[in-house]
Amino acid sequence: MDFALDETQQMIRDSVRSFVSGQVREPAMKWNEGHGDANAALKELGGLGLLGILAPENAGGAGLDVATLILSLIELATGDAGLAAMVAHHNGPALGHLLDADFSDKKLLSRFASGDALLCRATDEGQAHLDSATVETTATQQPDGGWQVSGSKRLVPLGTLASHAIVSAKTLGGADIHLLVDLSAPGVSRQASASLVGLSTCDLADLTLSEVQVPAAMTVGSSSRAVALGRLTTAAIALGVTRAALAAGVTYTLERKQFGKPIARFQPMQWQTADSATELEAAELLTYRAAWQLSTGDARDFAVEKAAVFAMEAAQRVADRALQMHGGYGYTEDFPVERHFRDAATLRLLTDGPDLQRVVIAKGLAQAV
Amino acid sequence: MEFALTEIQQMVLETAHSFADNELLPNAAATDKTGQFPAKSVKTLAELGFLGMAVDEKWGGAGFDNLSYAIAMEEISRGCASTGVIMSVNNSLVCDPIKKFGNDEQKKKFLKPLAQGKRLGCFALSEPGSGSDAAGMRTTAILDGDHYVINGTKNWITSGKEADVCVLIAHSDPSERHKGISAFIVDRNETPYGIGKVEDKLGIKGSSTTSLVFENVRVPAANRLGAEGMGFKVAMSTLDGGRIGIAAQALGIARIAFEEALAYSRERSAFGKVIGDFGAIREMLADMATEIDAARLLIWRAAVGKDRGENFGKHSAMAKLYASEMSARVCHKALQIHGGYGYVKEYNAERHVRDARITEIYEGTSEIQRLVIARATQVAFAKAQG
Ligand SMILES: Cc1cc2nc3c(=O)[nH]c(=O)nc-3n(C[C@H](O)[C@H](O)[C@H](O)COP(=O)(O)OP(=O)(O)OC[C@H]3O[C@@H](n4cnc5c(N)ncnc54)[C@H](O)[C@@H]3O)c2cc1C
Numbered sequence: 161m162d163f164a165l166d167e168t169q170q171m172i173r174d175s176v177r178s179f180v181s182g183q184v185r186e187p188a189m190k191w192n193e194g195h196g197d198a199n200a201a202l203k204e205l206g207g208l209g210l211l212g213i214l215a216p217e218n219a220g221g222a223g224l225d226v227a228t229l230i231l232s233l234i235e236l237a238t239g240d241a242g243l244a245a246m247v248a249h250h251n252g253p254a255l256g257h258l259l260d261a262d263f264s265d266k267k268l269l270s271r272f273a274s275g276d277a278l279l280c281r282a283t284d285e286g287q288a289h290l291d292s293a294t295v296e297t298t299a300t301q302q303p304d305g306g307w308q309v310s311g312s313k314r315l316v317p318l319g320t321l322a323s324h325a326i327v328s329a330k331t332l333g334g335a336d337i338h339l340l341v342d343l344s345a346p347g348v349s350r351q352a353s354a355s356l357v358g359l360s361t362c363d364l365a366d367l368t369l370s371e372v373q374v375p376a377a378m379t380v381g382s383s384s385r386a387v388a389l390g391r392l393t394t395a396a397i398a399l400g401v402t403r404a405a406l407a408a409g410v411t412y413t414l415e416r417k418q419f420g421k422p423i424a425r426f427q428p429m430q431w432q433t434a435d436s437a438t439e440l441e442a443a444e445l446l447t448y449r450a451a452w453q454l455s456t457g458d459a460r461d462f463a464v465e466k467a468a469v470f471a472m473e474a475a476q477r478v479a480d481r482a483l484q485m486h487g488g489y490g491y492t493e494d495f496p497v498e499r500h501f502r503d504a505a506t507l508r509l510l511t512d513g514p515d516l517q518r519v520v521i522a523k524g525l526a527q528a529v
Numbered sequence: 530m531e532f533a534l535t536e537i538q539q540m541v542l543e544t545a546h547s548f549a550d551n552e553l554l555p556n557a558a559a560t561d562k563t564g565q566f567p568a569k570s571v572k573t574l575a576e577l578g579f580l581g582m583a584v585d586e587k588w589g590g591a592g593f594d595n596l597s598y599a600i601a602m603e604e605i606s607r608g609c610a611s612t613g614v615i616m617s618v619n620n621s622l623v624c625d626p627i628k629k630f631g632n633d634e635q636k637k638k639f640l641k642p643l644a645q646g647k648r649l650g651c652f653a654l655s656e657p658g659s660g661s662d663a664a665g666m667r668t669t670a671i672l673d674g675d676h677y678v679i680n681g682t683k684n685w686i687t688s689g690k691e692a693d694v695c696v697l698i699a700h701s702d703p704s705e706r707h708k709g710i711s712a713f714i715v716d717r718n719e720t721p722y723g724i725g726k727v728e729d730k731l732g733i734k735g736s737s738t739t740s741l742v743f744e745n746v747r748v749p750a751a752n753r754l755g756a757e758g759m760g761f762k763v764a765m766s767t768l769d770g771g772r773i774g775i776a777a778q779a780l781g782i783a784r785i786a787f788e789e790a791l792a793y794s795r796e797r798s799a800f801g802k803v804i805g806d807f808g809a810i811r812e813m814l815a816d817m818a819t820e821i822d823a824a825r826l827l828i829w830r831a832a833v834g835k836d837r838g839e840n841f842g843k844h845s846a847m848a849k850l851y852a853s854e855m856s857a858r859v860c861h862k863a864l865q866i867h868g869g870y871g872y873v874k875e876y877n878a879e880r881h882v883r884d885a886r887i888t889e890i891y892e893g894t895s896e897i898q899r900l901v902i903a904r905a906t907q908v909a910f911a912k913a914q915g
Contacts, residue, residue, distance in 0.1 A: 521819065
């Protein structure tokens with residue numbers, strides 16, 4: 161049992177941390193509207209190797225473990241959750257899927273791993289994520305072995321910035337299939353999704369595919385790890401938001417004076433501080449445990465889902481308390497806390513929401529009886 | 530970052546788990562009903578080395594680390610919450626301060642038999658008029674030649690009836706508050722003190738809770754634990770460690786409540802299906818499982834911090850706060866899942882609710898934990914700001 165980071169993890173964490181304090185935290189106050197602003201930061205992160213964290217070095221990546229990915233995302237999300245969500249999506253469910261499925265086009269893979277091109281994974285069609293039976297996008301096999309894909313996907317992270325998307329579809333026979341679709345191909349149209357209450361800097365698009373031709377070589381195997389990575393990277397973003405909200409709240413209570421003393425001296429403020437600090441610690445430990453499991457093999461005992469449920473919900477509670485600690489000022493855009501509050505409320509969009517994750521946990525528990 | 534147990538920790542877990550399954554679980558309801566001290570189980574704890582787990586073998590202990598202790602405390606409390614607190618007090622509140630603050634003479638005379646389980650210990654800090662505000666205690670220990678003369682009443686003392694060694698905290702200089710407090714080891718056989726009221730409690734009924742009455746009890750000066758005036762520090766540092774044990778006790782109670790509720794949810798049917806397939810029951814079970822894991826990780830984090838000699842006070846307060854409140858929530862839900870059967874003694878659900886409740890009170894109430902955590906957090910942020 162060792163809760164300390166190893167040297168590499170520490171080094172990467174520190175470098176992301178200094179990137180965030182230099183290039184993210186302040187500007188993010190103004191990024192609130194429009195993801196365009198965060199794109200420059202995204203490019204720089206590619207330069208730092210943070211867009212191919214899990215990809216092996218011979219595939220153009222950084223060759224680091226899931227724990228390091230998670231640690232980086234937590235740091236990024238303390239600065240801007242929307243930026244972190246894009247980095248999380250590219251590294252985790254998207255590139256993580258290609259790596260897990262041993263995708264054969266190494267040249268393309270290395271373009272993603274180096275950050276030269278961005279990758280997204282398009283699954284959501286507005287139905288329950290857990291139920292692949294509801295996928296309506298179709299893939300029809302062509303005489304040359306390739307596929308013709310039609311359907312629509314919504315709320316795809318990196319949907320406008322990415323060069324390619326892993327698209328989930330159903331074959332005529334009803335089998336699940338994943339195809340790597342070139343988003344500049346004829347028949348693809350993409351449109352920014354309706355703007356959300358939070359994660360405003362995250363590029364989200366709705367994709368429409370009509371009779372898009374996909375070569376046979378672009379077939380991607382299935383990957384359960386992609387789902388786990390989607391859930392766990394969301395937990396990491398939640399943790400970053402939680403950390404930022406706690407810091408904002410406690411710092412404010414130390415500075416703000418009422419009745420002749422800092423409000424930090426009032427027990428209701430202390431209680432909120434204690435509960436938030438404890439929940440942050442618990443969420444971190446659950447997330448690290450799951451990350452360690454995925455770094456060394458497969459996840460067990462629903463460690464990923466437990467981390468995701470707990471972290472997402474803790475983020476909302478902690479952000480809510482932090483806003484309350486700010487009184488009326490918390491409600492204004494002069495302080496970052498209202499953004500943390502909105503971001504926390506939006507996280508469940510990036511993966512299955514807590515209710516669905518609970519169903520996964522509970523079904524597993526029932527099976528084990 | 531590594532979340533695996535060592536072979537020894539795994540062995541401790543399995544030993545404690547099977548002891549709980551074979552000896553504790555079958556007797557826990559009877560212990561609750563009769564309120565009798567589980568003497569046979571405590572004897573087995575001694576044989577397993579579980580009464581002085583983190584004490585060096587040289588001093589009669591088992592030489593395990595604090596993580597092993599936390600693991601064993603969870604498993605033992607899963608079997609019987611009363612046995613759990615007896616074990617926790619002897620390890621954390623009696624052996625630990627003697628190990629940390631005692632001299633070799635004291636270790637030889639007291640720590641060794643305590644760790645071996647030949648004697649049983651209790652820890653006397655609280656009084657009728659002072660609990661959370663421990664420094665408000667009234668018991669005095671006045672130096673007279675080479676003895677301290679003890680006068681006063683201690684309240685709520687776990688194992689007070691059975692214990693024959695008492696770690697006592699008292700004012701050696703009543704004119705001072707914290708700085709006038711010292712710690713002592715009182716040998717009940719050599720310098721008898723009185724046992725007052727034996728409490729009738731809501732839960733953990735197999736563990737005795739008594740007042741201790743000191744009337745001119747003359748304790749040899751050689752039994753002072755640590756320097757004069759250090760007693761408050763001894764008490765607080767002891768409780769930092771004790772909170773790991775109580776957090777693990779709370780976790781163990783939550784575990785058994787959860788296991789029984791999960792099993793019940795698969796057996797009981799209503800409206801033509803097993804109740805465990807209703808969304809509302811599923812949600813409760815998923816939350817219980819998640820929070821149990823969260824508590825365990827907080828406890829292990831604190832225990833590893835203690836093993837590494839880190840400043841673990843904030844972590845043990847977090848572990849104790851979260852685990853105790855988690856346990857109350859989990860036991861509440863477990864009872865709910867049993868419906869009417871949860872409210873009667875045919876099942877164990879109501880006992881778990883009663884047993885869990887104490888963990889939010891002793892060794893520092895939840896309010897005191899929140900004060901500790903808030904202070905540590907505020908200080909950290911104030912420092913970061915410069
Ligand atoms: C079964 C049992 C076993 C016990 N075993 C032992 C033992 O072995 N040895 C021992 O020394 N003691 C023991 N205790 C005592 C226990 O530690 C105390 O009961 C506990 O510390 C609370 O003290 P109190 O009961 O005097 O409550 P009080 O301190 O009077 O507290 C009453 C309420 O006020 C709150 N409160 C107090 N101060 C503050 C504050 N500053 N801010 C906010 N809220 C506050 C408390 O949280 C609580 O809710 C035991 C108690 C029980 C019930």
